[in-house]
Amino acid sequence: MRLGLVRSELTKILSTRLWWGLLIGVVLYTVIQSAASAAFAGLDPGAGQPTTPGLESPETLRGIYAAAAFSGAYIFALVIGVTGMTGEYRYETATPTFLATPRRVRVVVSKAIAHLVVGIGYGVVAVLSAFLAGGLVVLIRGNDLGLGSPGLWRAVALAVLAVGLWTLVGIGIGTLIRNQVAALLVAVAVTFLVEPLVSVGLYAADLEEVGKFLPSTASSAVTSPPAVFGELLPWWAGALVLGGYAVLFAAMGVWLSVRRDVT
Amino acid sequence: MSTTTPLPQKPGLPLEVRALTKRFGGVRAVDDLSFTVPPGRVTGFLGPNGAGKTTTLRCLLGLVRPTSGEVLVGGRAYRDLDQPLRQVGAALEAASFHPGRSARDHLKFLAQAADIPVARVDEVLATVGLAEFSGRRVGNFSLGMRQRLGLAQALVGDPSVLILDEPANGLDPAGIAWLRGLLRALAAEGRTVLVSSHVLSEVQQTVDDVVVIADGRLVTQGPLVELERSQASVLVRTPERDRLAGSLREVRPQSTVSEDGADALHVSGWSTAEIGRLAHDQRLELHELANEPGDLERLFLELTQGVSR
Numbered sequence: 118m119r120l121g122l123v124r125s126e127l128t129k130i131l132s133t134r135l136w137w138g139l140l141i142g143v144v145l146y147t148v149i150q151s152a153a154s155a156a157f158a159g160l161d162p163g164a165g166q167p168t169t170p171g172l173e174s175p176e177t178l179r180g181i182y183a184a185a186a187f188s189g190a191y192i193f194a195l196v197i198g199v200t201g202m203t204g205e206y207r208y209e210t211a212t213p214t215f216l217a218t219p220r221r222v223r224v225v226v227s228k229a230i231a232h233l234v235v236g237i238g239y240g241v242v243a244v245l246s247a248f249l250a251g252g253l254v255v256l257i258r259g260n261d262l263g264l265g266s267p268g269l270w271r272a273v274a275l276a277v278l279a280v281g282l283w284t285l286v287g288i289g290i291g292t293l294i295r296n297q298v299a300a301l302l303v304a305v306a307v308t309f310l311v312e313p314l315v316s317v318g319l320y321a322a323d324l325e326e327v328g329k330f331l332p333s334t335a336s337s338a339v340t341s342p343p344a345v346f347g348e349l350l351p352w353w354a355g356a357l358v359l360g361g362y363a364v365l366f367a368a369m370g371v372w373l374s375v376r377r378d379v380t
Numbered sequence: 381m382s383t384t385t386p387l388p389q390k391p392g393l394p395l396e397v398r399a400l401t402k403r404f405g406g407v408r409a410v411d412d413l414s415f416t417v418p419p420g421r422v423t424g425f426l427g428p429n430g431a432g433k434t435t436t437l438r439c440l441l442g443l444v445r446p447t448s449g450e451v452l453v454g455g456r457a458y459r460d461l462d463q464p465l466r467q468v469g470a471a472l473e474a475a476s477f478h479p480g481r482s483a484r485d486h487l488k489f490l491a492q493a494a495d496i497p498v499a500r501v502d503e504v505l506a507t508v509g510l511a512e513f514s515g516r517r518v519g520n521f522s523l524g525m526r527q528r529l530g531l532a533q534a535l536v537g538d539p540s541v542l543i544l545d546e547p548a549n550g551l552d553p554a555g556i557a558w559l560r561g562l563l564r565a566l567a568a569e570g571r572t573v574l575v576s577s578h579v580l581s582e583v584q585q586t587v588d589d590v591v592v593i594a595d596g597r598l599v600t601q602g603p604l605v606e607l608e609r610s611q612a613s614v615l616v617r618t619p620e621r622d623r624l625a626g627s628l629r630e631v632r633p634q635s636t637v638s639e640d641g642a643d644a645l646h647v648s649g650w651s652t653a654e655i656g657r658l659a660h661d662q663r664l665e666l667h668e669l670a671n672e673p674g675d676l677e678r679l680f681l682e683l684t685q686g687v688s689r
C-alpha cells in the first residue's frame with residue numbers, strides 16, 4: 118500500500134471539523150463513565166443487590182481505566198468510520214478520489230488504515246481521560262492508583278486497539294448504507310439499542326452463549342471488566358471475535374466499492 | 381497553424397469510445413456509441429439534456445462500468461493508466477466537494493493520492509484565480525468559484541488529456557473568455573481537450589471538432605468548419621421572389637429554399653455565382669445576393685430534436 122494514499126485519506130479526515138468534535142465527545146463520555154465507575158465501585162447499591170468489588174480489585178481497576186475508555190470511545194470511532202465512507206458518496210468526493218486512484222481496492226484499504234490510525238488515537242485519548250478522571254476519583258476515595266494491578270496494561274492496550282477496530286465496522290456499514298444519515302442512525306441504533314435488547318433477550322432465553330459473540334459484547338470482553346450480567350468471553354477470544362468483525366466489515370467495504378458505479 | 385514561436389509540446393493521448401452501451405436498469409443512457417477524440421484539438425461533446433454525455437465521460441474515466449463496449453485513453457482502460465491524474469485531468473459536476481473542507485485541502489488530498497508535489501496545489505489555485513480563497517471552506521463558494529476549483533482539480537496533474545463536463549456553467553463572461561483561451565492554449569500544446577455542453581453556441585468559438593449525440597446515440601461527428609459549410613446558405617433579395625424560388629426548386633429539387641419576409645430567400649445547395657447566373661438567364665431582377673454563415677444552433681436543434689426524449 119502506498120504511503121501517499123494513506124496520507125491522502127488522513128488529510129480527508131483531518132481537514133474537516135468532525136474529527137475534533139468527536140474527540141471532545143470521546144473525552145466527555147469517557148470521563149463520565151470512568152469517574153462514575155470509580156465512584157460507585159465497592160459501594161452497597163442497596164435494594165438487596167450484591168456489592169461490586171472494591172477499588173483494590175484488579176477487575177475494578179480494569180473497568181475504570183480500560184473498559185470505561187473503550188465504551189467511552191468506540192461509538193465515536195464507529196461514527197467517524199461511517200461518515201468517512203458515506204461522506205464520499207454524500208459529497209461525491211468519491212469521484213475525484215477514484216479518478217486519482219482508479220484501483221478502488223487500494224482506496225478502501227488506505228481509508229481503513231487511516232481510520233484505524235485515527236481510531237487508535239481516539240483510544241489513546243480515551244485511556245488518558247480515564248486515567249485522569251478515574252484516577253482522580255480513586256485518589257479522592259483514599260485508594261492507591263493501582264497502576265501495577267494484574268492485567269491492567271494488557272487491558273488498556275487492547276481497549277485502544279478495540280476502539281481503532283470499530284472504525285472499520287463503521288466503514289463497512291457506510292458502504293452498505295450509502296445515505297449518511299440513515300447509516301449513522303442504523304449504526305448507532307444497532308449498537309446502542311438493538312444489541313443490548315437482543316443480548317437481554319438471549320440471556321432470558323438461556324442463550325447467553327450466543328450473546329457473548331455480539332460485536333459490542335465481544336469487544337468489551339477484551340478488557341476483562343467486572344461482569345455486569347452474564348459471562349463475557351475471555352479477553353483473547355473477545356479480541357479475536359472483534360478482529361473478525363472488523364475484517365468482515367472492511368472486506369464488505371472493499372467488495373461493494375469495487376463494483377459500484379459512481380454517478 | 382501559423383504560430384511563429386514554437387510551443388512546448390505536451391503530447392496528448394487519443395480517446396476512443398467503441399460501441400459503448402450503458403444501461404441503468406431499463407434506461408439506455410448510452411446506446412452503441414462510437415467516436416474518437418484526437419490530440420491537439422479541442423473537441424466539443426454536444427447533446428441535449430439527458431443525451432448521455434456525462435454517462436459517456438464517466439465510462440471513459442472508469443467511474444461507471446459499461447454494459448458493453450470499450451472506452452480507451454491512449455489505447456488503455458483508465459484503470460490501467462500508470463499515473464491517471466498526470467495523464468487525464470477531469471472535472472465533472474460542480475458539486476464534488478466536501479463543503480467543510482478548504483479548496484487547498486481538497487486539492488491536497490488529491491495531490492497526495494496521486495504523488496503530485498503538494499506545492500503544485502497553490503500553483504494551480506493561482507492559475508484558476510482562486511489563490512486568495514484557497515483557505516476558505518468550499519461550502520461558502522459561489523457556483524463559478526466551484527467551477528474554477530473543479531478546473532484546478534483537472535489541471536493539478538498537468539495532464540495530457542483534459543475532460544470537462546459543462547465547464548462554462550456558472551462562469552461569468554470574463555471567466556468564459558479566460559477558459560476559452562486556456563483550452564485553446566492547452567490544445568495548441570498538443571494536448572487532448574474534450575468539453576461537453578448542451579449549448580452549441582457556448583463552445584462554438586472554442587472547439588475544432590464536434591461530436592453530437594442525442595438519446596445516447598451518435599448524431600454527427602467532424603470538424604466544426606465542415607458542419608458550418610454544410611449549413612452555409614445564400615441570401616437573395618428579389619421583387620420576383622416566388623418565380624426565383626420556383627426555378628431554384630425545379631432545377632435542384634434536393635436544395636432547400638425558404639422564404640423570408642416579402643422579398644428574401646435563404647438558399648442552400650447553391651453558390652452565389654450559380655444563383656446569379658440563373659437569375660441572369662431568366663432575366664430576374666436581384667437586389668441582394670450574399671453568403672450567409674450557417675445557423676449552427678438551428679442545425680443543432682434539428683439534429684437532436686427528432687430523437688430527444
Ligand SMILES: Nc1ncnc2c1ncn2[C@@H]1O[C@H](COP(=O)(O)OP(=O)(O)OP(=O)(O)O)[C@@H](O)[C@H]1O
Nearest residue numbers: 380404407409428429430431432433434435436578
Ligand atoms: N445513476 C443513474 N441511474 C439511472 N439513470 C441514470 C443514471 N445516470 C444517468 N441516468 C440516465 O441516463 C440518461 C443520460 O444521462 P446523462 O447524465 O449522461 O445525460 P447528459 O447528456 O449528461 O445530460 P445533461 O446535459 O442534463 O447533463 C438520462 O436519461 C438519465 O436519467
Ligand SMILES: [Mg+2]
Nearest residue numbers: 433434435545
Ligand atoms: Mg451531464
